[in-house]
Amino acid sequence: MTDITTAPTHIAAALAALAAAVLLGLLVHTSVRYLRADDELRASLRLEWRIRRTWKRQAPMHGLSVKDHTPTTAAQLATKDGRKPEVRELVPKIHTRVDRTGVTVRMRTLAGIGLAELQKAAPYLADTWRCPRISVLPDQPGWLSLRAVRYDPLATTTAYRPDGTVPKDLGTWPVGTDEFATAVKLPLKQVPGVTVAGLPGYGKTSLINGLICRLAPSNAVQFAVADGKASAASEGDYADTASRLFAFVGDDLAEANRLFHKLVKLHRGRYAHIRKALGTTDFWKVGPTPAWPLVVLVIDEAHTYFRDHKGSDPATKKLAALAHENARLVEHLVKKGRSVGILVILATQKATGDALPTFIRDICPVNLSFAQNTADAAVAALGDDIRNWPDVSPVSLRDPAYVGVASMALPGRVGFTRVRTPYVEPDDAARIAEQSAHLTCDPATLLPGSGGPEFVKAA
Numbered sequence: 001m002t003d004i005t006t007a008p009t010h011i012a013a014a015l016a017a018l019a020a021a022v023l024l025g026l027l028v029h030t031s032v033r034y035l036r037a038d039d040e041l042r043a044s045l046r047l048e049w050r051i052r053r054t055w056k057r058q059a060p061m062h063g064l065s066v067k068d069h070t071p072t073t074a075a076q077l078a079t080k081d082g083r084k085p086e087v088r089e090l091v092p093k094i095h096t097r098v099d100r101t102g103v104t105v106r107m108r109t110l111a112g113i114g115l116a117e118l119q120k121a122a123p124y125l126a127d128t129w130r131c132p133r134i135s136v137l138p139d140q141p142g143w144l145s146l147r148a149v150r151y152d153p154l155a156t157t158t159a160y161r162p163d164g165t166v167p168k169d170l171g172t173w174p175v176g177t178d179e180f181a182t183a184v185k186l187p188l189k190q191v192p193g194v195t196v197a198g199l200p201g202y203g204k205t206s207l208i209n210g211l212i213c214r215l216a217p218s219n220a221v222q223f224a225v226a227d228g229k230a231s232a233a234s235e236g237d238y239a240d241t242a243s244r245l246f247a248f249v250g251d252d253l254a255e256a257n258r259l260f261h262k263l264v265k266l267h268r269g270r271y272a273h274i275r276k277a278l279g280t281t282d283f284w285k286v287g288p289t290p291a292w293p294l295v296v297l298v299i300d301e302a303h304t305y306f307r308d309h310k311g312s313d314p315a316t317k318k319l320a321a322l323a324h325e326n327a328r329l330v331e332h333l334v335k336k337g338r339s340v341g342i343l344v345i346l347a348t349q350k351a352t353g354d355a356l357p358t359f360i361r362d363i364c365p366v367n368l369s370f371a372q373n374t375a376d377a378a379v380a381a382l383g384d385d386i387r388n389w390p391d392v393s394p395v396s397l398r399d400p401a402y403v404g405v406a407s408m409a410l411p412g413r414v415g416f417t418r419v420r421t422p423y424v425e426p427d428d429a430a431r432i433a434e435q436s437a438h439l440t441c442d443p444a445t446l447l448p449g450s451g452g453p454e455f456v457k458a459a
């Protein structure tokens, strides 16, 4: 029979043994995890411990705590008569997850401690935790996500070596990887226009060449390029892919005008025939086909074609009239081209209204920007909301380490994401263009009644 006077001692001993067993289990689990990890993961695990160990102390120092003046019922009962219950200091709860690059911390929001407060504290937390970078993202309602990296994964160059296979999905663009090393895709399906902005030499053209290389092996895509930096297809950034372009114009405004007119005519022709040819008035319901390909018009150094020319001499007046008309024609293509399978990609250094007319820029739903010099240029490229996300602003990308990194808004994600785009070697671009040159076809020749090229007739 158990002696009831010794029972509490036994229970306490059993509880202590249980607690010791749990602690031992945790210790073994942690040690095994650490020992089995590689060097990178071990370093991240040490960072995770540092964060967890110091959070309660550090959070209030960084303004991430609130004082709760309302005593809990238990505090009221425990407080002796005549004394006031102590004011409680609440620190947000955190959960951590570790990977080889760093630690993701999910933080519970508290009254008065939300996104703005965490964004403000982020650089100081980065110093405390000895991380080169911390970025803050909204998570589920009531939670924020904080990414603390030991080194910035975006500062490492990546490469894309196109293998010439036909992409399975022509409606998305695998544009690169974010700082969680997650693949990022941009939509092309149902998209009328994409803008790519950024300081010279930060990767705009390489990104577009990468897209051409991905799509070129498909005979359901045709490309036209207007490059404001070159005078002929044999020179400039698109010389390597020239054989895969059904049209190319350089910096000549009149030539560009002819190309834009031709494409507006293509839009009208397609519009007149689409229902009969595709059985629908929405190209993307059927998707690109060799007989009705997606037409990608790239306008690089777009400001060349649209900027205002001031002067009263006849030559300047002519240029001004051409630039004005070019803007109207491209507006037509962006406004009306999507449903018949025309996509316009506009690249420019600064997406301000003088370089890219706002009536074109503001109807392009996909916008990305490499480095920018000023907050105003970042706003012109990505919209006003980028002011609320200073840690991912293109202004913070002004560093040679970030050549090839662009900020963009992604469907389904709040705020903006920095994405490392892979570099495409010009030789690889040339190889793909050469292999797929036989697929090049002027889409106007595919319209019903135009005669059509041999390969479509034979198909």
Ligand SMILES: Nc1ncnc2c1ncn2[C@@H]1O[C@H](COP(=O)(O)OP(=O)(O)OP(=O)(O)O)[C@@H](O)[C@H]1O
Pocket: 157, 158, 198, 199, 200, 201, 202, 203, 204, 205, 206, 207, 237, 349, 403, 404, 405, 421, 422, 423, 424
């Ligand atoms: N994704 C990338 N990763 C690493 N380096 C890159 C990347 N893209 C471009 N670069 C480097 O930057 C150089 C300039 O790239 P690119 O011509 O694409 O820039 P740009 O923004 O189009 O410049 P510009 O406005 O002068 O045409 C390339 O020659 C290459 O060395």
